[in-house]
Amino acid sequence: MIGDQCPRESDILEAIAFGRWPDGCRDLAAHAAACEMCADIVEVALALHDDREALCRAAQPPSVGMVWWRATIRARAEAARTATKPISVLQAIAGACIVGAAAGLLTVVWQSMHWMDRLGELAVQLESRRADIATASTFATGHGLPILIAVAAGLVLAPLALYITLADD
Amino acid sequence: MRDVALSALDQLGSAATDSEAAFQMDEEAFRTFYERTARPVWAYLARMSGNARLADDLLQETYYRFLRANVAHESDAHRRNYLFRIATNIVRDHRRRPRIDAPCVADGHDGVDRMDPQSADAAGGAVRRLDLARSMARLKPRERDLLWLAYAQGSSHKEIAETLGLKTASVKLLLFRARRRLARLLREGVR
Numbered sequence A: 001m002i003g004d005q006c007p008r009e010s011d012i013l014e015a016i017a018f019g020r021w022p023d024g025c026r027d028l029a030a031h032a033a034a035c036e037m038c039a040d041i042v043e044v045a046l047a048l049h050d051d052r053e054a055l056c057r058a059a060q061p062p063s064v065g066m067v068w069w070r071a072t073i074r075a076r077a078e079a080a081r082t083a084t085k086p087i088s089v090l091q092a093i094a095g096a097c098i099v100g101a102a103a104g105l106l107t108v109v110w111q112s113m114h115w116m117d118r119l120g121e122l123a124v125q126l127e128s129r130r131a132d133i134a135t136a137s138t139f140a141t142g143h144g145l146p147i148l149i150a151v152a153a154g155l156v157l158a159p160l161a162l163y164i165t166l167a168d169d
Numbered sequence B: 001m002r003d004v005a006l007s008a009l010d011q012l013g014s015a016a017t018d019s020e021a022a023f024q025m026d027e028e029a030f031r032t033f034y035e036r037t038a039r040p041v042w043a044y045l046a047r048m049s050g051n052a053r054l055a056d057d058l059l060q061e062t063y064y065r066f067l068r069a070n071v072a073h074e075s076d077a078h079r080r081n082y083l084f085r086i087a088t089n090i091v092r093d094h095r096r097r098p099r100i101d102a103p104c105v106a107d108g109h110d111g112v113d114r115m116d117p118q119s120a121d122a123a124g125g126a127v128r129r130l131d132l133a134r135s136m137a138r139l140k141p142r143e144r145d146l147l148w149l150a151y152a153q154g155s156s157h158k159e160i161a162e163t164l165g166l167k168t169a170s171v172k173l174l175l176f177r178a179r180r181r182l183a184r185l186l187r188e189g190v191r
Helices: A009-017 A026-034 A036-058 A064-126 A130-142 A144-168 B002-021 B027-049 B052-068 B076-096 B117-121 B123-138 B141-152 B157-164 B168-188
Strands: none
Touching: A009 A026, A009 A036, A026 A036, A036 B027, A036 B123, A036 B141, A036 B168, A064 A144, A064 B027, A064 B052, B027 B052, B027 B076, B027 B141, B052 B076, B076 B141, B076 B157, B123 B168, B141 B157, B141 B168, B157 B168
16 A cells, blocks of 8 residues: 555664675575565665765854854844834834924914014005005915025934934934 | 934844844854755755855845744754755755856856865766756756755655645655756766
């Protein structure tokens, strides 16, 4: 039946493993010549056993000191990466907060500028102290873009400065 | 901010120290274990990957994963089987990766069979080993693993099952088929 073992299989494997095959076990060799299953076992086990012996003889594995040292370095690097993860997460959260605050501030500035425009229009309608208010409104509208750029630049640079400071530490 | 950075540095330092403590054995115990197992594991990796240089890298990876694995071993044999299990998984992972480098393994001209001076002077032995390499290359990876563990490494069916993640009952049948196939290829003298 497929997968069945010959009762002498373990004896043959032992003889091959201990280098007694075939001279040290003539009866087993005779059995293997007659038994199809054992013939396969001998063919395969002898080839693999000899191959392993040759490979082990020729093997030049890295020295134990090198393997240990590399493992230690790698473990340290991994530990450092793990330890810095929370810091990176905190930095990302801080950055997101700053961006959110910046967006909020920009909205407020934008709305206040509209409010100033409306104030100017009201002033025009009322025609009281027209010249002064119109001048103020023109100033705000005319200088709005530079102010916006300055605020935006500050908001972009602030998290960068924060990051660089932490990285230097 | 400086306090935060200093505490982060402290954390880094302690993590580095912990990394050594995280190894499952100290250097002395590892030295003994490595001296006993490195050559057989290297031979296994070299034959399964078919590449001697690659076997060096895989060996390093095998021992690293072994050291990092926090597993209690009942016995030395268990520890050794566990090491072979890691090695098997590493070779499997390597096989799944797309090949961008690498001399191919399949024809047996892989560097593994040209480096043994003792077999070189015994021409018959060298030819047999080359035949074996070619025949093994014709087998499925799992068949190669099974045959090596059973007949080169001398592992029991139970140990093979643990190493390869198979049922013990399946090992017998799979081993029978793999053995028959390899025996036929060796007799035919695959070229």
